[in-house]
Amino acid sequence: MTRTMWDSSVGKKTVMAVSGLIMLLYLAVHMFGNLKIFFGAGDFNHYAHWLRTIGEPFMHYEWTLWVIRVVLVLAVVAHATSAYQLSRRDIKARPSKYVHARPRASYATRTMRWGGIILGLFIVWHILDLTTGTVHSGGFQPGHPYQNVVDTFSTWYGNVIYIVAMLALGLHIQHGFWSAAQTLGVGSRTRDRVLKIIANALAVILTAGFIAVPVGVMTGLVA
Numbered sequence: 001m002t003r004t005m006w007d008s009s010v011g012k013k014t015v016m017a018v019s020g021l022i023m024l025l026y027l028a029v030h031m032f033g034n035l036k037i038f039f040g041a042g043d044f045n046h047y048a049h050w051l052r053t054i055g056e057p058f059m060h061y062e063w064t065l066w067v068i069r070v071v072l073v074l075a076v077v078a079h080a081t082s083a084y085q086l087s088r089r090d091i092k093a094r095p096s097k098y099v100h101a102r103p104r105a106s107y108a109t110r111t112m113r114w115g116g117i118i119l120g121l122f123i124v125w126h127i128l129d130l131t132t133g134t135v136h137s138g139g140f141q142p143g144h145p146y147q148n149v150v151d152t153f154s155t156w157y158g159n160v161i162y163i164v165a166m167l168a169l170g171l172h173i174q175h176g177f178w179s180a181a182q183t184l185g186v187g188s189r190t191r192d193r194v195l196k197i198i199a200n201a202l203a204v205i206l207t208a209g210f211i212a213v214p215v216g217v218m219t220g221l222v223a
């Protein structure tokens with residue numbers, strides 16, 4: 001891409017679409033992996049250990065995981081930076097005086113902005129909770145994610161934080177997937193209906209799949 005392409009609104013929207021799809025792929029895999037919690041501590045902890053040994057012996061311990069982490073960090077930074085720049089542009093492009101007292105961005109734009117901020121804060125909390133254990137409620141045990149997850153969802157605030165974030169995630173995916181398809185030029189009058197169905201299905205499946213874990217702990221199915 002040339003410099004002008006990066007600077008254009010279409011270029012920034014393309015960066016948002018591609019980085020968003022990378023994160024969506026990660027989330028689908030993460031949600032699916034999380035459901036292994038319903039098969040018990042042995043299965044779930046074994047899965048977490050496997051995440052650190054993918055590609056061995058070619059890759060060293062945790063190397064593949066670190067590649068995934070670097071790609072995710074780049075995707076988050078690219079996504080957030082483009083979002084910030086696009087919304088600055090949007091604000092600057094507004095005429096200085098409005099006839100109406102309080103001009104507001106559209107419902108979708110506001111939902112995406114606030115949803116993005118909530119998800120950004122959630123990701124920081126989630127890593128400090130279940131990866132590093134810094135803000136974890138119980139005695140964090142590295143290598144025993146099953147017990148750590150049960151501890152988190154045994155507190156009321158753990159359930160509230162995660163469930164609110166998962167609902168924000170659903171709304172973000174529903175609109176984001178649709179926008180990405182439009183930016184990447186997949187849409188057409190006939191395909192739009194199908195794209196909307198896919199966006200809704202992805203949002204519902206991911207939200208429900210993630211929320212199943214705290215619900216499993218709250219109902220005693222996972223203990």
Ligand code: HEM
Nearest residue numbers: 034048069123126127130131145149162169210211213214
């Ligand atoms: C109820 C929902 C969720 C549960 C139960 C959950 C569970 C976990 C657990 C147990 C880990 C640590 C894995 C390990 O150390 O082996 C983890 C890591 C992580 N999760 Fe989630 N997760 C949830 C939702 C999400 C969502 C919605 C996102 C993104 C928006 C996300 C992003 C991440 C990231 C980036 C990591 C760090 C991976 C790493 O570098 O080690 N998670 N999650």
